[in-house]
Amino acid sequence: MTETVISSATKEVVIGFGRPFVMIGERINPTGRKLLAEEMKAGDFSRVEADAIAQVAAGAQMLDVNAGIPLADEPALLAQAIQLVQSVTDVPLAIDSSIIEALEAGIAVYQGKPLINSVTGENEVLERVLPLVAKAGAAVVAISNDETGISEDPDVRFEVAKKIVSAAADHGIPAHDVVVDPLVMPIGAMGTAGQQVFALVRRLRDELGVNTTCGASNVSFGLPARHAITGTFLAMAMGAGMTSAIMNPMHAEVKTAVMAADVLAGHDRDCAAWIRENRDPNAGEGAGGARRRGGRRRAATA
Amino acid sequence: MTETVISSATKEVVIGFGRPFVMIGERINPTGRKLLAEEMKAGDFSRVEADAIAQVAAGAQMLDVNAGIPLADEPALLAQAIQLVQSVTDVPLAIDSSIIEALEAGIAVYQGKPLINSVTGENEVLERVLPLVAKAGAAVVAISNDETGISEDPDVRFEVAKKIVSAAADHGIPAHDVVVDPLVMPIGAMGTAGQQVFALVRRLRDELGVNTTCGASNVSFGLPARHAITGTFLAMAMGAGMTSAIMNPMHAEVKTAVMAADVLAGHDRDCAAWIRENRDPNAGEGAGGARRRGGRRRAATA
Numbered sequence: 001m002t003e004t005v006i007s008s009a010t011k012e013v014v015i016g017f018g019r020p021f022v023m024i025g026e027r028i029n030p031t032g033r034k035l036l037a038e039e040m041k042a043g044d045f046s047r048v049e050a051d052a053i054a055q056v057a058a059g060a061q062m063l064d065v066n067a068g069i070p071l072a073d074e075p076a077l078l079a080q081a082i083q084l085v086q087s088v089t090d091v092p093l094a095i096d097s098s099i100i101e102a103l104e105a106g107i108a109v110y111q112g113k114p115l116i117n118s119v120t121g122e123n124e125v126l127e128r129v130l131p132l133v134a135k136a137g138a139a140v141v142a143i144s145n146d147e148t149g150i151s152e153d154p155d156v157r158f159e160v161a162k163k164i165v166s167a168a169a170d171h172g173i174p175a176h177d178v179v180v181d182p183l184v185m186p187i188g189a190m191g192t193a194g195q196q197v198f199a200l201v202r203r204l205r206d207e208l209g210v211n212t213t214c215g216a217s218n219v220s221f222g223l224p225a226r227h228a229i230t231g232t233f234l235a236m237a238m239g240a241g242m243t244s245a246i247m248n249p250m251h252a253e254v255k256t257a258v259m260a261a262d263v264l265a266g267h268d269r270d271c272a273a274w275i276r277e278n279r280d281p282n283a284g285e286g287a288g289g290a291r292r293r294g295g296r297r298r299a300a301t302a
Numbered sequence: 303m304t305e306t307v308i309s310s311a312t313k314e315v316v317i318g319f320g321r322p323f324v325m326i327g328e329r330i331n332p333t334g335r336k337l338l339a340e341e342m343k344a345g346d347f348s349r350v351e352a353d354a355i356a357q358v359a360a361g362a363q364m365l366d367v368n369a370g371i372p373l374a375d376e377p378a379l380l381a382q383a384i385q386l387v388q389s390v391t392d393v394p395l396a397i398d399s400s401i402i403e404a405l406e407a408g409i410a411v412y413q414g415k416p417l418i419n420s421v422t423g424e425n426e427v428l429e430r431v432l433p434l435v436a437k438a439g440a441a442v443v444a445i446s447n448d449e450t451g452i453s454e455d456p457d458v459r460f461e462v463a464k465k466i467v468s469a470a471a472d473h474g475i476p477a478h479d480v481v482v483d484p485l486v487m488p489i490g491a492m493g494t495a496g497q498q499v500f501a502l503v504r505r506l507r508d509e510l511g512v513n514t515t516c517g518a519s520n521v522s523f524g525l526p527a528r529h530a531i532t533g534t535f536l537a538m539a540m541g542a543g544m545t546s547a548i549m550n551p552m553h554a555e556v557k558t559a560v561m562a563a564d565v566l567a568g569h570d571r572d573c574a575a576w577i578r579e580n581r582d583p584n585a586g587e588g589a590g591g592a593r594r595r596g597g598r599r600r601a602a603t604a
Contacts, residue, residue: 194566232562264496
C-alpha cells in the first residue's frame with residue numbers, strides 16, 4: 001500500500017490507501033483574501049496564527065501555507081509564516097509557492113519532512129523544483145499540467161502525472177513521495193469536471209500507485225450552496241480513491257462529507273471518529289453533530 | 303445505454319446510465335411505522351395520501367407503496383393504497399410486497415407500467431414472481447440474495463444477480479427491465495458494507511449492463527447524524543454507477559447529496575436543477591437552499 005509520510009518536529013501524518021482521508025487546511029493563503037494579504041505584507045501575522053489554530057481545532061491533520069502576495073518579499077514572508085505556524089501547532093505543513101526562492105526559504109526554516117506544493121510537468125519547473133525536494137528529503141505535490149496547459153482529456157493529464165513521477169525517480173524521489181493533483185475545474189463551467197477527476201484518480205491509484213490530492217473548493221466556484229457541492233465532490237473523489245485534499249475543514253458540510261465518506265469507505269474503524277464527533281456535545285461543531293442537535297447553522301464563510 | 307422505463311397513466315420516468323438519479327420515495331411502508339400500520343388496517347389512508355403528496359413535492363420521481371401489515375388483508379390494502387396514490391399523484395409506482403397475492407392485487411389496479419418490488423434469487427420466488435412481471439409487462443427489482451441468504455462476498459451476490467437476469471430473460475423480461483438491488487447492510491454493523499456495494503454496483507453496470515437501486519436508509523441504521531451518512535453513501539454509490547434508490551427525499555441532507563452528486567456526475571445539465579433548487583426562495587426546502595439561507599433545520603424524522 002502506498003504511504004506518503006509527512007512530519008513536523010513531533011508529529012507524523014500518513015497519506016495512504018486504506019487510511020482515513022487527510023484534510024489539509026487551505027486557509028493560510030492570501031490569494032483572494034485582501035485583508036490577509038495586506039496584514040501579512042505589513043508584518044502582521046495574527047490572522048495566520050488564528051487560522052492555523054482554528055483549522056487544526058476543526059480537524060485539519062495538515063496545513064497548507066502560502067504567502068503569495070504581489071510586490072512583497074515572498075521568501076521572507078513564507079519563512080516567517082511557517083515558523084509562526086510551527087510554533088503554534090504541531091501538524092505537518094505543505095509549503096506552497098510557485099516561486100523557487102520562496103520554497104527554498106520555507107524549506108530552510110521547516111522542522112520535519114514537509115510536503116512541497118508544487119511541481120508541474122513543465123520541464124523547466126521540474127528541473128528547478130525536484131532537486132530541492134530531493135535535497136530536503138521532502139514529498140511533493142505534482143500538478144498534472146505542462147507547457148501545453150491543462151488538458152481536458154484525462155488521458156493526457158495521466159501522461160503528465162506519469163512523466164512527473166518518472167522525473168522524480170530520476171532525482172531519487174520515490175513514487176510514494178509524489179502526491180498527484182489531478183486538477184479540479186469548476187463544475188459550473190465544465191460539466192465533465194467531476195467525471196474527469198474521478199476517472200483520473202482511479203487510474204493514478206490503480207496504474208501509478210500514487211496518492212492524490214486537490215484544491216477541492218475550486219469545484220464549486222460560482223455555484224450557490226457551494227459547500228454542499230464541495231463536500232459531495234470530496235466524498236465521490238474518495239470513492240474513486242483520492243487520499244487527501246487541500247480544503248476548508250471549518251465548513252461543516254465539507255468536513256461532514258469527508259468524515260461520512262471515511263465511514264463508508266471502511267476507513268473509520270467501528271465508526272469511532274464519526275460517533276465521537278456526533279455524540280459528544282463538547283466535540284467540535286464541524287461535522288454532523290451540530291446539525292443533528294438542531295443548532296442554528298453558522299453563516300457560511302468563503 | 304440501459305434504460306428502464308416506468309410509467310403511470312400519464313407520466314414516464316426513465317432510470318438510466320447518464321441520466322439524473324431517480325429518487326423513489328420510501329415512506330409509504332408500514333414496516334416500523336406503528337401508527338401508519340394501525341390506520342391502514344382500520345381503513346384510514348389519510349397518512350398514505352399525505353405522504354404521497356409530500357414526497358412528490360420534495361422531489362421524488364417515483365413512490366414505493368408497501369402495505370405489509372401482520373394479520374391484515376395485504377392484497378386488499380395494497381390495491382387500495384395504490385389506487386389512492388395514483389389518484390393524488392401522477393408519478394409511477396413501485397408495487398412492494400413479498401406476498402404474491404398482494405403483488406397480483408396491486409398489478410390488477412395499477413395504471414401504467416409499474417416496477418415490481420421484488421424478486422430474489424430463490425428458485426421458488428423466481429418461478430412465482432417472474433411470470434407475473436412478464437404478464438404485466440412490468441419492470442422488476444432483483445434482490446441479490448438466494449436460498450443461502452445474503453452473502454458478504456460481492457462476487458457471490460453478483461452471481462445471484464446474474465442468475466436472476468438470466469431467469470428473467472427465460473420469461474421474456476429484458477435485462478433493461480431488471481433493476482438490481484445489491485443489498486445495503488448497516489455500515490455500523492459491517493464496516494465493509496459500503497465498499498461491497500460500490501464494487502458490486504460497478505460490476506453490475508459494467509458487466510451485466512443493468513440499472514441498480516437500493517433501500518438507502520439501511521446503511522446508516524443505528525448511527526448518529528444518520529442522514530449525513532445516508533446522503534454521502536448515495537453520492538458515493540452514484541459515483542460507482544447506481545441509478546436509483548428507495549429513499550426519503552424529505553431528509554434535506556439526503557436529497558442535497560443526491561442533487562449535488564447529479565451535478566458532479568454531469569447529469570444536471572448546466573447545473574440547472576441545482577441552481578433552481580438553491581436560488582429560488584419559493585423552491586422546496588429539501589436541498590441546500592434552506593440551509594444556505596440560514597434557516598433553522600427541521601427535526602430529523604425517521
